[in-house]
Amino acid sequence: MASAGEFDVSRFIDERRLNRFNASLVIWSFFIVLFDGYDITAISFAAPELIKTWGIANRAELGPIFSSSLFGILIGSPLFGYIGDRYGRKIAVIGSCLIFGAFTLLACWAGSLRELFYLRFVAGIGLGGLLPNLIALNAEYAPRRLRATLIIVMFTGITFGGAVPGAISVWLVPQYGWQAIFAVGGVLPILMAVGAALQLPESLKHVVVRDDRAQADRLLALLKPDRAPDAATRLVVADEKVYRGFNPKYLFADGLALITPLLWICFACNLMGFYFLLSWLPTLLTGAKLPPSEAAIATALVQIGGTVGGLALTRPIDAKGFLPVTILFACSVLAVGALGYVGLSSAAALMAIVFLAGFCVLGLQFGLNAASAMIYPTSVRSNGSGWAFGVGRVGSVLGPIVGGVLIGMKMPLQELFLWATVPFIVGAVACGALTRLYVARFGTYALRTAR
Structure with missing residues (x-):
């Protein structure tokens, strides 16, 4: 609690009503994270034209191209998490946009698969670097009662972004070739970096923790508190422990010794399960004699269901923390396992089960994303989210690979989808243990910052 002569910015933000400032931040973040969804599907839509233009005989040669950006994200998430905690969320977001945009644009001139x-x-x-820092930035301006809600609303930009390359492949690729997908995916992030430099605020909590009083006063002027602190009043973040510099051990301190690794396992x-479905579901359904058009619709329903699931999870996570995420993990086991049985009995049943699988699998990922920002203090929040995303990307790389191995074994579709439930079973157990540990540590289901 802040003492006399101190102004607690955490309390000020928690007691504020949402206004145009929060709406602007969420909207800008929504359009920036859209590029994460864009990248997930971009190469899938560019691949057919690449095969035709470059005369690629063996489609397996494209395998490394599909996973190359995932390997980069594995490195970039903790790297830019550190940059965000050290130099600021805004700087990290701008740098991430510029690097992603520039090298995506350069892909237009690639002359070989290696390049x-x-x-x-x-x-x-x-x-x-985008997700960890945008999560931290939005969390640090959101009242505690609505923190998960605003983060998840921002994250729906990913699912919308995943649909954009498909539209470009229809409208622009026939005329301009596969390069059109990378041109759009490169130019727009660069323009967004310029917009972020002009419009995106730095985190008030971050600059207070870094003792940058001049910038903190400028940000407070934007937020217009009823009683602005004078120069003699010390600005504090009273409800959090402040670390100077970064050491990975900080992610395991103050009761997080088991919570952090369990969070990583959940990610x-x-x-792993989500990318298995995203990568192989169209192939599996087409191989099961489903018309390609219906297979495409079913795959799209994963994203639609995920968006609905994420939005449905906003208030439960704000109120009950990891508990609703654990429940969705358990439901994911049932939904994914049912894909091999109920889902192929009729088109209507298939669409319903695929929608439910997306609701659970992608919806709970939105919940994990929000939770990763809410348990770490400001001084290591970007690092906490960055490491969770980095470790999580190991699963996103393994999912398509393990799926390919299982498909290569030519096992029945029902058995294959049963194997696909394994990561969700492990995740459900880990999330259940995480929930119990969290309640034991903080005395409540509602997410609190370690201190």
């Missing part, structure tokens, strides 16, 4: 691999790898490093398991 395309390296360009997408470096672009992935830049892309990896890795869910992203």
Whole structure:
């Protein structure tokens, strides 16, 4: 609690009503994270034209290209998490946009698969910095009662971004070739970096923790408190422990020794299962004699269901923390397992089960994203989210690979989808343990910052 002569910015933000400032921040963040969704599907839509233009005989040669940006994100998330905590969220977001945009644009001039691999790898490093820092920035301006809600609303930009390359492949690729996908995906992030430099605020909590009083006063002027602190009043973040510099051990301090690794396991398991579905669901359904048009619709329903699931999870996470995420993990086991049985009995049943799988799998990922920002203090928040995303990307790389191995074993579709439930079973157990530990540590289901 702040003492006399102190102004607690955490209390000030928690007691504020949402206004145009918060709306502007969420909207800008929504359009920036849209590029994460864009990158997930961009290479999938560019691949057919690449095969035709470059005369690629063996489609397996494109495998490394599909995963190259994921390897970059694995490095970029913790790297830019550190930059965000050290130099500021805004600087990290701008740098991430510029790197991602520039190297995605350079991919237009790639002349070989090797060149395309390296360009997408470096672009992935830049892309990896967006989510941890935007999560931290939005969390640090959101009242505690609405923190998960605002973060998840921002994250719906990913699912919308995933649909954009498909539209470009229809409208621009026939005339301009596969380069059109990378041109749009490169130019827009660069323009967004310029917009972020002009419009995106730095985190007030971050500059207070870094003792930058001049910048803190400028940000407070934008927020217009009823009683502005005078020069003699000390600005504090009273409800958090402040670390100077960064050491990975800080992510395990103050009761987080088991909570942090369990959070990482949840990220890795869910992203492994999600990327397995995203990568192989169209192939599996088409191989099961489903018309390609219906397979495409079913795959799109994963994203739509995920958006609905994420939005449905906003208030429960604000109130009950990891508990609703644990429930969705358990539901994911049932939904994914049912894909091999109920889902193929009829088109209507298929669409319903796929929608439910997306609701659970992608919806709970939105919840994990929000939670990662809410348990770490300001001075290590970007690092906390960055490391969770970085470790999680190991799962996103393994998902398509393990899926390919299982498909290569030519097992029945029902058995294959049962194997696909394994990461969700592990994730459900880990999240259940995490929930119990969290309640034991903080005495409540509602997410609190470690201190």
